[in-house]
Amino acid sequence: MVPATCQLTARVFSRIFPPPFPELTLEVIKLQILLFLYGSCWGSFLAVVTSRHRHAESILWPASHCDTCHTPLRYWQLIPILSYLLVRGRCIKCTANIPPETFLMEIGCGLLTMIVTDGSQVSTYLLVTLWLAAAGCDQATLTFPGWISWTSLLLSGWHLALPLQLLGLLGFWLIQQLYHHWPSLPLGNGDAELLWCYGLSHSLNASAAWLLTACAAALVTASRAPHQPIAFVPYLTGSALLWWLWSTLITVP
CATH class of the missing domain: 1.20.120 (Four Helix Bundle (Hemerythrin (Met), subunit A))
Structure with a gap:
């Protein structure tokens, strides 16, 4: 079912984006997904760099935490993109808003990685x-x-x-x-x-x-x-x- 869906998506994409865009195959789609995941992880790190610099903190320590209540984040709260959606953009303890720039950086870097040919x-x-x-x-x-x-x-x-x-x-x-x-x-x-x-x-x-x-x-x-x-x-x-x-x-x- 999944390969058939990917092949259908590839055909639709190829119709919408004719050459010079290469024809998408199942292997290409898998590679694009992998590149997006790598890019979102890189974007998550860059978001940490921005946040730590804003608060005059080291990028090495302390461990990842809420900028408002300083509660350490659990492992599942460190998953790029997904964790932001799971907590609905808020700290699970103090309910302070998580800056949307983090979410946007993860998505943006993931998408940019996909165009590196x-x-x-x-x-x-x-x-x-x-x-x-x-x-x-x-x-x-x-x-x-x-x-x-x-x-x-x-x-x-x-x-x-x-x-x-x-x-x-x-x-x-x-x-x-x-x-x-x-x-x-x-x-x-x-x-x-x-x-x-x-x-x-x-x-x-x-x-x-x-x-x-x-x-x-x-x-x-x-x-x-x-x-x-x-x-x-x-x-x-x-x-x-x-x-x-x-x-x-x-x-x-």
Whole structure:
């Protein structure tokens, strides 16, 4: 019954999405489900990163707990997506609302994993999803963990020639020196580091389009009082995600 249902789903999907989408088979569907599960687990970890940074806690300890009453979570409450649905988005002890961002991060990362079609896209996927965590941190605190910047540099430059890798390290060092002496620059040092990482692995035209999209979105949607800083990482992340999806799903090779 299940194989027949999967085959029927594959036929319907193939009719709705003609080539360049590949024809779905039972094996492909199984692989997509497995990728979704892996991605949702990764998204659950990134949600923890965001929550722990917001509350100034380590990502290693204490054990997972309710942010309101600090009750430790049981094993079944740690299952991505399913646990949120089982508890209906509330702590089972104090009934405080669980941030929906956790649920959305798990689903979003799971869906994004399903569009990774070859090994060359893995680094881009990891980069974009890490930036999603950075965006959540930046939105709440106007900061994000420094290790995300260094991991982004690694993901952006691992495939480059040695001179470009050294250039990437030099750029990071210059950014840190610049903000050490002039900490009140209009652009945050984390924003500058992400700009450098993206530009290191993309062409000038692609980087310009990405930055222009982020700036335009910020100008249109950001509401703030004069001289009040805004969280720019969410716009950089949204633009990077948009252009990645465009190149992966829309643009036909």
